[in-house]
Amino acid sequence: MPMLDQEKIETITQRLRKANSVTVLTGAGISAESGVPTFRASDGLWEGHPIQEVATPRGWYRNPENVWRFYHARRANVATVKPNPGHVALKQLEDRFGDGFTLITQNVDGLHQQAGCRNVLELHGALREVRCTKCQRVEDRGLEPLDLMPICTTCRANVRPNIVWFEEALPELIWSKSVDATVASDVFFVIGTSAVVYPAAGLIPMAKRYNPETLTVEINLTRTDASEMVDLGIYGKAGEILPIILRGI
Ligand code: BV8
Ligand code: ZN
Numbered sequence: 001m002p003m004l005d006q007e008k009i010e011t012i013t014q015r016l017r018k019a020n021s022v023t024v025l026t027g028a029g030i031s032a033e034s035g036v037p038t039f040r041a042s043d044g045l046w047e048g049h050p051i052q053e054v055a056t057p058r059g060w061y062r063n064p065e066n067v068w069r070f071y072h073a074r075r076a077n078v079a080t081v082k083p084n085p086g087h088v089a090l091k092q093l094e095d096r097f098g099d100g101f102t103l104i105t106q107n108v109d110g111l112h113q114q115a116g117c118r119n120v121l122e123l124h125g126a127l128r129e130v131r132c133t134k135c136q137r138v139e140d141r142g143l144e145p146l147d148l149m150p151i152c153t154t155c156r157a158n159v160r161p162n163i164v165w166f167e168e169a170l171p172e173l174i175w176s177k178s179v180d181a182t183v184a185s186d187v188f189f190v191i192g193t194s195a196v197v198y199p200a201a202g203l204i205p206m207a208k209r210y211n212p213e214t215l216t217v218e219i220n221l222t223r224t225d226a227s228e229m230v231d232l233g234i235y236g237k238a239g240e241i242l243p244i245i246l247r248g249i
Helices: 005-018 057-062 064-079 085-100 172-183 200-209 238-247
Strands: 022-026 101-105 120-122 125-132 138-140 159-163 187-191 215-220 232-235
Touching: 005 187, 005 215, 005 232, 005 238, 022 085, 022 172, 022 200, 057 064, 064 125, 064 159, 085 101, 085 238, 101 172, 120 172, 172 200, 187 200, 200 215, 215 238
Parallel strands: 022 101, 022 187, 101 120, 187 215, 215 232
Antiparallel strands: 125 138, 125 159
C-alpha cells in the first residue's frame, strides 16, 4: 500500500532533523501561487509567443524587438507579484540550515530573493538583469519599465535580457556550485518543475548517484519525469505542503 502523505511528511521531517546539508531545486511551479505563469502550462507557447521566437539566440537574431516585448511583459508581470508561502517556507529552511542550505532555481523571477533567501543559484538568469551585446557588462535594472530596445550605460550598445535561452550554456560557476551542493546533500528537494529541461533536470538523479544515502523528495501538483527518479513524492500545492514540512522540524 503506498505510503500516506502523513507518513511521507514524517519521514522527511525525521531526516531533516538529522541533516546537515539540504539542497532544493525549484521550477516555475513554486511561483505559480504568486501569479507567475508556468512555462509548460501554456503548451509551449508563452504569453502567445512560440518559444523558438522568444527564448533562443536565433529568435533574438531574427527579431530582437519581439524578444524584448516578450521580456518586458514578463518583467511587468513579476513586478506586480509577491512571494507565496512556498517561497517563505524555503527561506525558513535556509534560516534553519544556514550555510548547509542551497537553493538552486530555474526561475528568473527573483521571488526567492524577495522572500529573503540569500544563497540563490539562478541557473537560467534573471529578469531584473540585462547583458550588453558588446562589452558583456551585466547590469541589475530592477523591474522598472525599460525602453523597447534598452542600451548599455557603459558603451551604449544594445543590451539583451540576462537570461539563458535554449541552446545556450548555463553560467559555469553557478552550474558547478549547483552540482557541488547536489552531490553533498543529505536531503534533496525538487519542487514545482516538470523536469524536462536539461542540464537542470540532470541534478535530480545526480543527488542519489553520488550519495545513495541522500533522501530525494519531489513536491509537485502532478507526477513528472522526476517522479521515477526520487524516493518520495508529495502531490499538491507547494505553498501548502512546504509550510507543513517546516512545522514538523
Ligand atoms: C543547453 C529561460 C547546451 C527562458 C529557460 C538542442 C541544442 C542544444 C540543447 C538542446 C537541444 N535540444 C534539447 C536541448 C537541451 C535543452 C532542453 O533541455 N530542451 C528541453 C525543452 C527538451 N536545454 C538547453 O538548451 C539548455 N542549454 O543545453 O546548452 C550547450 C552547452 C555548452 C555550450 C553551448 C550550449 C538551456 C536550458 C535553459 C532554457 N531557458 N528559461 C525564460 O525563462 O525566459 S528554461 C524554461 O524551462 C524556464 O526557465 C523554466 O524554468 C524551465 C523549466 O520549466 P519548469 O520550471 O519545470 O516549468 P514548467 O511549466 O515546465 O513546470 C512547472 C511545474 O510546476 C509543473 O510540473 C507543474 O505541475 C508544477 N506546478 C504548478 N503549480 C504548482 C506546481 N507544483 C507545486 N505547486 C504548485 N502550486
Ligand atoms: Zn556595453
